[in-house]
Amino acid sequence: MSGQGHTDRLAGMNLEDFQSTMREIYLARDEQRGVDGTFRWLTEELGELARAIRTSERTNLELEFSDVLAWLTSLANLLGVDLADAASRYNDGCPKCGGTPCVCPR
Numbered sequence: 001m002s003g004q005g006h007t008d009r010l011a012g013m014n015l016e017d018f019q020s021t022m023r024e025i026y027l028a029r030d031e032q033r034g035v036d037g038t039f040r041w042l043t044e045e046l047g048e049l050a051r052a053i054r055t056s057e058r059t060n061l062e063l064e065f066s067d068v069l070a071w072l073t074s075l076a077n078l079l080g081v082d083l084a085d086a087a088s089r090y091n092d093g094c095p096k097c098g099g100t101p102c103v104c105p106r
């Protein structure tokens with residue numbers, strides 16, 4: 001699972017490995033809960049991330065980011081979306097203008 005160009009520079013677990021890990025840990029439960037319930041959890045976790053940002057609780061930020069990432073990944077697993085493929089849309093810069101950094105009009 002290694003040696004693929006766009007993931008080599010990522011530190012730690014790459015997106016493909018993370019999605020696979022989330023699938024192993026949670027897919028059975030995710031399937032029981034279903035897409036709608038999983039999406040609802042994602043929005044609740046986004047709310048918790050918003051609260052952590054607002055209150056500047058630095059220790060909670062990493063935790064809330066990991067929760068949002070996990071629920072987003074569970075949703076992708078349920079819907080058959082490969083996140084590494086989805087992320088590769090940004091390999092060559094902004095998908096709209098092609099720039100790195102983006103030079104799209106604001």
Ligand SMILES: [Zn+2]
Pocket residue numbers: 094095096097098099102103104
């Ligand atoms: Zn752009």
